[in-house]
Amino acid sequence: MIRLCDIVFSFLGLLLLCPLFLIVALWIIVDNPGPVFYRQQRVGKDGKEFGLLKFRSMRVGADKMSLITIGEKDPRVTRAGYYIRQYKLDELPQLWNVLVGDMSLVGPRPEVRKYVDVYTKEQCRVLSVRPGITDYASIEYIDENRLLAQSKNPDKTYIEEIIPAKIALNMRYIDNQTLGEYFKIIFLTFWEIVR
Numbered sequence: 001m002i003r004l005c006d007i008v009f010s011f012l013g014l015l016l017l018c019p020l021f022l023i024v025a026l027w028i029i030v031d032n033p034g035p036v037f038y039r040q041q042r043v044g045k046d047g048k049e050f051g052l053l054k055f056r057s058m059r060v061g062a063d064k065m066s067l068i069t070i071g072e073k074d075p076r077v078t079r080a081g082y083y084i085r086q087y088k089l090d091e092l093p094q095l096w097n098v099l100v101g102d103m104s105l106v107g108p109r110p111e112v113r114k115y116v117d118v119y120t121k122e123q124c125r126v127l128s129v130r131p132g133i134t135d136y137a138s139i140e141y142i143d144e145n146r147l148l149a150q151s152k153n154p155d156k157t158y159i160e161e162i163i164p165a166k167i168a169l170n171m172r173y174i175d176n177q178t179l180g181e182y183f184k185i186i187f188l189t190f191w192e193i194v195r
Contacts, residue, residue: 002104002179003101005179006105009098010095010096014099021092024092028080028081030080031079031080031081032059034056034059035056036055037093038053038054038055038057039051039052039053040112042110043112043113043127044102044103044127045128047116047127050110052097052103053093054090054093055084055089055090055093056081057084058078058081059076059078062077102130102131105182106173106185107129108131111163125171135170135185136172137166138189139185139188141166142192144162148162
């Protein structure tokens with residue numbers, strides 16, 4: 001039933017958001033010429049990699065410097081990219097990933113291989129479900145970039161503090177994958193973005 005909801009909602013979302021997609025695409029091109037979309041290899045269900053789609057919010061080639069974004073002062077983020085990220089508009093193209101089955105609307109956020117490789121055996125349970133656009137960890141860590149900006153070693157902080165805390169939150173949904181929980185997380189996400 002959850003997969004059916006994913007297909008219906010992602011299809012409707014892509015259809016209804018077409019005008020917004022065009023506006024964001026033009027904004028990205030005018031602000032910083034280059035591709036509109038950015039595709040990054042992430043680890044999904046059962047450890048299989050897939051290309052996660054986002055609106056590009058950084059300068060071309062910026063991902064070769066670091067895999068994590070550090071606060072609002074990250075010089076790699078474009079002017080348009082700052083606002084696109086603030087309102088989570090960069091995540092909207094992932095509706096395509098949901099439609100084709102790489103992701104679900106709700107589930108643990110997919111990580112890059114570098115960070116999955118440091119998971120403990122217990123933490124690898126997050127790979128037993130389809131990754132999602134949002135979950136309890138996404139809501140709790142909506143200002144993750146600001147936390148990392150305050151760290152002297154953002155990569156170490158991410159691996160040792162943020163990943164374990166996020167995975168603990170992921171388990172709440174993994175252990176209770178019901179339609180009620182699915183809609184609750186979607187509602188809480190919208191509420192947090194609006195708030």
